Amino acid sequence: MRILLVEDDDLLGDGIRAGLKLADYAVDWVRDGEAARLALLDHAYQACVLDLGLPKRDGLWLLKDLRERGNPLPVLILTARDSSADKIAGLDAGADDYLTKPFDLFELQARLRALIRRAGGSATPRLEHAGVVLEPASKRVSRDGQPVTLSAREFALLLDLLSHKNHIRTRAQLEESLYAWGEETGSNTVEVYIHHLRKKLGAQFIRTVRGLGYRLGDPV
Amino acid sequence: MPGTEPEPHARSQSLRWRLLRAVFATALLVWGLNAILSYTQARHEAEELMDGHLAQAARLLLALVRDNESHLEDLAARLATVRSQERHRYESPLEFQVGRADGSLLLRSAHAPAKSLAAAPGYDDMTHAGHPWRVLTIASTSGDYRVQVAQSIDLRDHTALEVARRTVLPIALISPALLLLLYYSVRRALKPLDELAADVASRSPENLRPLAQNAAPLEARPLVSALNRLFGRLDDTLANERRFTADAAHELRTPLAVVRIQAQVAQLSRNADDRQHALQQILLGADRATRVLEQLLRLARLDPLDGLPHPAEVDLAELAERVLSDARHAAADRCIALERSDDRLLLSGDAELLAIALRNLLDNALRYTPPATTIRVIAARQDGELTFGVIDDGPGVPPAELPRLVERFYRGSAARAEGSGLGLAIAQRVAELHAARFELENLPGGGFAAHLRWPRPPTA
Structure with a gap:
């Protein structure tokens, strides 16, 4: 299972990558929206973990671009804002789920499993x-x-x-x-x-x- | 709402009470003056009336005396009978004496003094038998008779009092109604003020919408517009605070997320190296959270200041040297030069704050330039201006981002988010407090400069 991680923060990106690797995901980590766009064009991922606040191209732009190209990739957004405005904007732009920082690693893993499972057309976790x-x-x-x-x-x-x-x-x-x-x-x-x-x-x-x-x- | 209980002096400060008191006092004064004036006026009129009456009576008596010269004793007896009949209430006891010019007494009324009174012709007031009397003395044209008539003054005063009472009493009777009317008018007139107060009082702290200007009375409009201006400023301040709090939360959430996720990674890692790495990342995350917090607190302390609390003489050149020697220790691998003037650069300021500002500028240069960049710390007099700051020969900042650099939590696109995002905002605030210009600019030959500048430095 290969995951694209889009996170501009070095420390947090490193943590998420390590955490997902522990769950046996293969993780590609990019730090800005432009690199993410190129990675999405070139590779097939099972899911994407996307921080909304990114340099160059922000997360919302990336999401819209992805959906406009008809890519159904499950996307989980990360936000540091408490307000629901960010989450609503993210979900409306095409995100499938969100987590607010700081979050639990197990929760991130579980949400990704659910997203990938549903994207495969299955509702049961088996x-x-x-x-x-x-x-x-x-x-x-x-x-x-x-x-x-x-x-x-x-x-x-x-x-x-x-x-x-x-x-x-x-x-x-x-x-x-x-x-x-x-x-x-x-x-x-x-x-x-x-x-x-x-x-x-x-x-x-x-x-x-x-x-x-x-x-x-x-x-x- | 607390504070609705009247305070001891609340009444003296109440507009309504002051108005009511003034109106009541004026009404009472007018009423009292009216009473006194009516009384004196009536007394005066009564006196004139009485004097006329006395004159008539005196002349009549003189005529009677002359007609009855031959039998004056009979006349005295006849006159005595007049008095026994029932009197009209304004017919006061009239006493008289008739005498000759030499002062001998010819006849007198029952209560008149037995002795002839030697008085000059004309009106006079006198006391007889314990009562005040009005006396008129006239002489016959031939000069052989003299007649004196007297009437009790009590009547005059009684009359005047009666007239005054009749004038004043109706007013006294309707005055409670008048006062009540006044009270309600004042209350009604001041009601818009009460409504204004209720409107303001019932507001929640979030409701800073302007008050309706047209509903307020003309006199209260300056107050309303002043309040509205205050509301506007408060609203801006609150919005700023909310944005700042949200940004602050945002900035702290990311390092906290790092600490949390790396801690879980450390727990789950079976590999010792991975575990060490994760623990190291936790420390970095904690450091970052600390830095953000420190800068936040610093800014929070600087924000409310209007000026420097304890300005003192500061030597910028010496200060730059001190900041640099601290930084050299922390960034030993970087190339940092100091350009300071040889003489002292004195100004009135806060050495601690200026050091923080310079440290932030230096920190930014170290953080956002490639390792090979040369960084110069400047404390010198340039073009007649005192200049205190940092110059590097790095890549500079995209022009579009320049004006946003001092925004709180703004980081340029090149930034990797290790900084607090507050360093330049703090430096700018320090510059403000020192009446300095804060300048951020890309240099024509490449590189970036961040300066505090004083055309005329404040002196101690």
Whole structure:
């Protein structure tokens, strides 16, 4: 799960990035609206955490620009103002949720999970396919009721596939989802994690679509 | 509302009471004067009437005496019978004496003195038998008889009193109604003032809308417009305060958010390095919150001042040197030069505040210029002006942002928000308190200057 963080404050940006990384998100951090606009054009994100007070292009402008281009990306705005005017302006400009500084890290994580889940078209917090159940909040995965232990990357890969149930995911898409900028990716790491997942969840759970990528296998 | 209980002196200060008292006193005075005037006037008229009456009676008596010269004793007896009949209330006892020119007494009324009274012709007042009398003495033209008639003055006074009473009594009777009418008129006339007071009193502190000017009486309009001006100023001040409070909250929320989220990161990190890093960030966040708070408090203390509380002689050159040596310690890796005049630069001011202003200017230069920038601290006489500030050869500030730099919590687009956003606002306030110009400018050859300047420095 890859997240775009737009925050001009060094200390706060560093904290949010560290906090989201702890929840196994891949986080790209930009410090102004212009850089955020370019990042949004070039990459696919699962969600965006956006501070409203930004240099160069402010957060509201960025939101409007994003929505005008028809991008449905879930956006959570951060505001330091108590007044509801800021929140209303943010929500009306296309934000999906907001948090007022200072906020709780767990709350930020939970709100992001909910935003991503809803954007995937699911109202329940459990993702399920062919007997495999994934609970994003508790990071528990089970197969036919038996708990399965996954590494952070394997978990992120499974979450991505379950969030795009009826889609074929290319290797590039999966890589984008797994790694933030500057993180080293091996040439065949996605294949390695797919291999691990098949071993733990069954060979038919993930199908290879030759020449295109991967998708979930047919439900049992 | 407290304070509606009348104070001991409330009545003497009340417009209504003062008006009522003045009107009542005037009414009473007019009434009293009227009574006295009517009395004296009536007395005077009664006296004239009585004198006329006396003259008539005297002449009549003289004529009777002359006609009855032969049997004066009979006349005396006849005259005595007149008196026994029932008297009209204005027919007062009339006493008389008739005598000869030599002073011998010929006849007299029952109560008249037995002895002849040697008085000159004409009117006179005298006392007889304990009562005041009005006396008229006339002599016959031949000069052989002299007649004296007297009438009790009590009648005159009684008459005058009666007339005065009749004039004054109706007024006395209607005066309660008159006073009541006055009271209500005054009350009614002052009612708009009461309504004005009630309007002001019922307002909440947030309601600073202007009072309706037309509803107030003409005399109260200067007061209303003064109040409205005050409301306007208060409204501006309040709006400023609200904005400042909101900005202050905003500025403190961000470092608090840092502290909170980094603390959680430190709690959750399994990696010792990550934990150390997060703890370090918490310290930086706490430092920033402290800095914002300090500057906020400083500004809050400077804001209400009208002038310097304790101005003293300050040497700007020496002060610049001191600020610089403190800063060198903290920014050892930066290139900072001092340009000070050799002689003392004296002015009347507050050394502590001037040091804070210079420290803020220097802090900004250090914070917002690249590390290789040369920074010069200036304390010198330039073009006849005392100049105290900082110049750097850094990239300067975008011209559009220049006028906004002194706004509280404004940070330029290049800023990374480590500063409090108040440094220049504080420096500007210090300049104001020292009657200095505060100048921020991009230099023609590149670089940025922030100065306090005095054409004529205030002397101690």
